[in-house]
Amino acid sequence: MKRKNNIHLVIGFFLIFLTATVGKITAQEQKVNVKEIVFEHLGDAYEWHITNWGEKSIAIPLPVIVKSKERGWHVFSSSHISHGATHEGFHIAHEGKYAGKVVERNSAGEEIRPSIDISFTKNALGIFISSCLLLLIILPVARWYKRGAQHAPKGFRGAVELLIVYVLDEIIKPCVGEEYRKYATYLLTIFFFIFINNLMGLIPFFPGGANITGNIAVTLFLAFCTFLVITFSGTKAYWKEILWPEVPTWLKAPVPIMPVIELFGIFTKPFALMIRLFANIMAGHSVILGLVCLIFITVSMGATINTSMSIVAVLFSIFMNFLELLVAFIQAYVFTLLSSVFINMARVKHGS
Amino acid sequence: MPLLVPDTGLLFWMALSFGVVLFVLVKFGFPVITKAVETRSAYIADSLEAAREAESQLATINRQAEAIIAEAQNERKTILSEAQEAKNTIVSKAKEDAEAEARRRINKALEDIEGSKKKALAELRKDVAGISVKIAEKIIGERLKDDQKQQELINKLLAEEFAH
Numbered sequence: 278m279k280r281k282n283n284i285h286l287v288i289g290f291f292l293i294f295l296t297a298t299v300g301k302i303t304a305q306e307q308k309v310n311v312k313e314i315v316f317e318h319l320g321d322a323y324e325w326h327i328t329n330w331g332e333k334s335i336a337i338p339l340p341v342i343v344k345s346k347e348r349g350w351h352v353f354s355s356s357h358i359s360h361g362a363t364h365e366g367f368h369i370a371h372e373g374k375y376a377g378k379v380v381e382r383n384s385a386g387e388e389i390r391p392s393i394d395i396s397f398t399k400n401a402l403g404i405f406i407s408s409c410l411l412l413l414i415i416l417p418v419a420r421w422y423k424r425g426a427q428h429a430p431k432g433f434r435g436a437v438e439l440l441i442v443y444v445l446d447e448i449i450k451p452c453v454g455e456e457y458r459k460y461a462t463y464l465l466t467i468f469f470f471i472f473i474n475n476l477m478g479l480i481p482f483f484p485g486g487a488n489i490t491g492n493i494a495v496t497l498f499l500a501f502c503t504f505l506v507i508t509f510s511g512t513k514a515y516w517k518e519i520l521w522p523e524v525p526t527w528l529k530a531p532v533p534i535m536p537v538i539e540l541f542g543i544f545t546k547p548f549a550l551m552i553r554l555f556a557n558i559m560a561g562h563s564v565i566l567g568l569v570c571l572i573f574i575t576v577s578m579g580a581t582i583n584t585s586m587s588i589v590a591v592l593f594s595i596f597m598n599f600l601e602l603l604v605a606f607i608q609a610y611v612f613t614l615l616s617s618v619f620i621n622m623a624r625v626k627h628g629s
Numbered sequence: 630m631p632l633l634v635p636d637t638g639l640l641f642w643m644a645l646s647f648g649v650v651l652f653v654l655v656k657f658g659f660p661v662i663t664k665a666v667e668t669r670s671a672y673i674a675d676s677l678e679a680a681r682e683a684e685s686q687l688a689t690i691n692r693q694a695e696a697i698i699a700e701a702q703n704e705r706k707t708i709l710s711e712a713q714e715a716k717n718t719i720v721s722k723a724k725e726d727a728e729a730e731a732r733r734r735i736n737k738a739l740e741d742i743e744g745s746k747k748k749a750l751a752e753l754r755k756d757v758a759g760i761s762v763k764i765a766e767k768i769i770g771e772r773l774k775d776d777q778k779q780q781e782l783i784n785k786l787l788a789e790e791f792a793h
Contacts, residue, residue, distance in 0.1 A: 316632070320632060321639060393637075398642075404646045404647075408647070408650045415654060423661050442666055462659045462663075466655070497635045498647060
């Protein structure tokens with residue numbers, strides 16, 4: 278009991294010391310701009326900023342690949358244009374329509390976006406790392422099975438198999454129905470891709486921390502893939518239900534009200550998938566960031582409030598991280614589940 | 630809201646990365662695992678079925694063995710009782726035979742004795758007659774004076790006769 282008390286005391290002192298030092302550092306700077314911090318994290322970036330060491334910023338430079346409207350292709354390191362520098366006529370806009378993006382000045386002197394910007398950004402690197410990790414997890418397991426193991430796997434392989442079998446048995450088989458075999462690989466890939474990116478997003482430092490599944494481009498692409506799968510596996514009965522549904526004729530004959538609604542439904546389904554995943558993950562990141570920022574905001578309110586708020590913020594952050602761990606799984610689960618259900622709806626047979 | 634505008638550059642990298650991941654996993658990843666898992670579960674189901682079948686077969690065999698044992702025991706009992714019967718029959722028959730034989734021999738012995746007796750008596754009669762005739766001849770031939778002498782003579786003669 279005494280020992281436990283000592284530990285509490287040590288932790289308490291540590292927290293006070295920590296907040297005191299943090300307060301000292303931040304107090305020297307200007308007022309904390311929470312919005313900027315949160316949006317900077319949620320958005321994409323041309324370099325992967327890791328931390329500040331004193332005055333020096335430590336970041337991983339990434340390639341900027343742009344095609345200028347007038348001067349053709351340019352490839353250079355993002356370190357050339359960090360901190361507002363201009364390189365080969367390109368710089369990062371600070372405000373306006375293109376804030377945070379690489380822009381150039383055209384002959385008229387206006388700030389414009391290059392015609393093509395396929396820079397290998399922070400999120401692109403994050404996706405790349407997660408993809409490699411996913412392949413490194415799945416392929417060795419697959420190779421182990423290929424060698425013809427008859428017995429059940431143990432350890433890490435067992436865990437991977439457990440997850441795969443869970444997704445297969447609990448989501449894909451019951452939702453897709455008889456033809457699940459054709460779609461199982463795609464759905465499993467979707468599940469694991471989203472799950473690993475969600476988890477990587479929860480790690481607060483490199484190589485995690487990029488807000489990948491909370492980025493609309495990523496969820497857009499995933500939803501688009503599901504859209505393609507649904508559309509290309511639609512049966513005749515599925516298309517008939519959309520273009521000529523069984524409703525009173527006046528609802529579809531002169532003015533095709535129902536077909537228009539149904540056609541709209543084709544796009545709303547994947548759209549819902551896109552928004553759901555994006556919003557959930559982005560919201561989770563925002564809340565945790567907001568809680569962490571609370572520590573820095575309260576610095577100006579004196580040591581007592583700052584310390585107590587820091588403890589509260591840390592406890593809430595821990596709680597939120599646990600919640601986000603759950604959300605990471607649930608969102609991957611839901612995306613896979615809804616994709617399965619939509620595929621099943623597209624594979625509808627005659628008369629049913 | 631810049632967060633709600635999908636960035637084309639990131640879309641490009643996302644498409645590339647996801648495309649490669651999907652291709653590799655379709656080619657070398659999940660189908661191998663799902664197939665192996667399904668093969669294994671089928672194998673397990675088959676093994677369970679086989680085990681159940683073997684168990685039922687074993688039960689049948691056990692029942693058969695028990696029936697065979699019971700039958701054998703019955704047969705043993707029958708054989709034993711039959712043997713007992715046979716033994717009893719043999720013993721009693723042997724006893725009967727022995728008794729009959731003994732009776733036959735005794736009867737034969739008695740018959741022999743009877744025969745011998747008859748023969749002996751017949752011979753005796755014949756002898757006595759002969760002897761009586763001889764004695765009578767002697768008595769008559771020798772002329773005896775007193776009864777004493779007569780008696781002695783008769784005894785002497787009889788003794789002589791019987792001494793033969």
